[in-house]
Amino acid sequence: MKLIDNWKQAWKLKSVQVGAISAFFYIFMYAAFELLWQFGTYFPQLWAVVPEEIKQLLPHSWVAWLGFLSSVLGIFARLRAQPELHEVNQFVTVTAGHSNKDPGAVNGKFKEAELVSQFRNAVAYYLREAGIQYKTDGAGTLNQDLNSAIKLIKGSSVAVEFHMNAAASKQANGIETIALPKDKKLAQELSKAVADVFGSRLRGDNGWIDQSQSARGKLGFISNGGLIVELGFISNEAELAQFNAKYWTAAKAVAMILIKYSK
Template identity: 45%
Template sequence: MFITITAGHSNTDPGAVNGSDREADIAQDMRNIVTSILRTDYGLEVKTDGEGKGNMPLREAVKLIKGSLLAVEFHTNAAAKKEATGIEALSIPKNKAACQRICAAVADATGWKLRGEGGFKPDNAGQHSRLAYAQAGGIVFEPFFISNDTDLALFKATKWGICRAIADAIAMELGAAKV
């Protein structure tokens, strides 16, 4: 069995932007780091939507989920209010515990607050309306607000530690042990 790790947005959609930092680039970095840790430290088989700075559009990434033990797509949140902060993962209810475990791991590593129910939000919460990735069985994970300068700076300074916390939580969710 395998897990799926993807990066939100694609080479043609930057997602949210703060200065020169683009959500698509940050999502690709998180995907690459978490995938590397899961493969190297846990020996897990991981499918991704690309490597380096490339990734598939959503319509293709969603197809990777079928047969996965767990699927996570990375995003960052954004808000008009620069002080908005917090961690959330959107999915259908069957992934609630996994969402909460991953969100709690990042909160422990950063001190960022959890949004929703311990980080979990249903995929139709707020401005969302039935996210295709979540409806296919995946988790849409938003560990911080790119629009919050302080959160963005902390992510950039500690992204390897944050990604390690995410990878460890995913492995724990699957019952995987370090190799």
């Protein structure tokens, strides 16, 4: 029998406390019946004085045993792990590209790693509001590295990392989501949600880029089952301005898609 993870803390559970009290109550009842029974055998004269109602109870000492057993079984039932109950309770992973040590692309005072951390925080905010379980590679300004982000993918119903593109040409623009072919539809939905808010165009196949077609080649986050959303070009002044003005709205749109997808 596999027990729940925190079974050592079980005494804190109300159902376990009630079960234990009830088990003690029944075992006490049983002991009391037994004592009376012995008493009756050894002191027949005194036994005659015992009220009839109490004697009536005696053959029912098995009731006390049953009560005791059911209390103990109840405690075990509460402590038994039921993984099937948790499968419906999966989590969403949202992470920010790059890290506190690696700023990613930079345009003036704006660093990709910082902008996408803000975006991750905003998406996490809306997931939390909706009561969705989620994991992130940090909160606030914390942005853990790629290895930490990849570790969060396993077990999540969907995992998304946010980046911003950069190009030598300041004209380069648009939104894209790099993902495995199995996630093509979700990738297109995510790109469209962001593009609609920022007023940007879609890159690739309606916003989806197959990782085999990506200029960066194989990406660890995607090979492990995640999706990378490129939230526009940090090198494009207009797209950068759109991001700074409207990223909360875009994050809400992204969160709505992830919530829908995770259900």
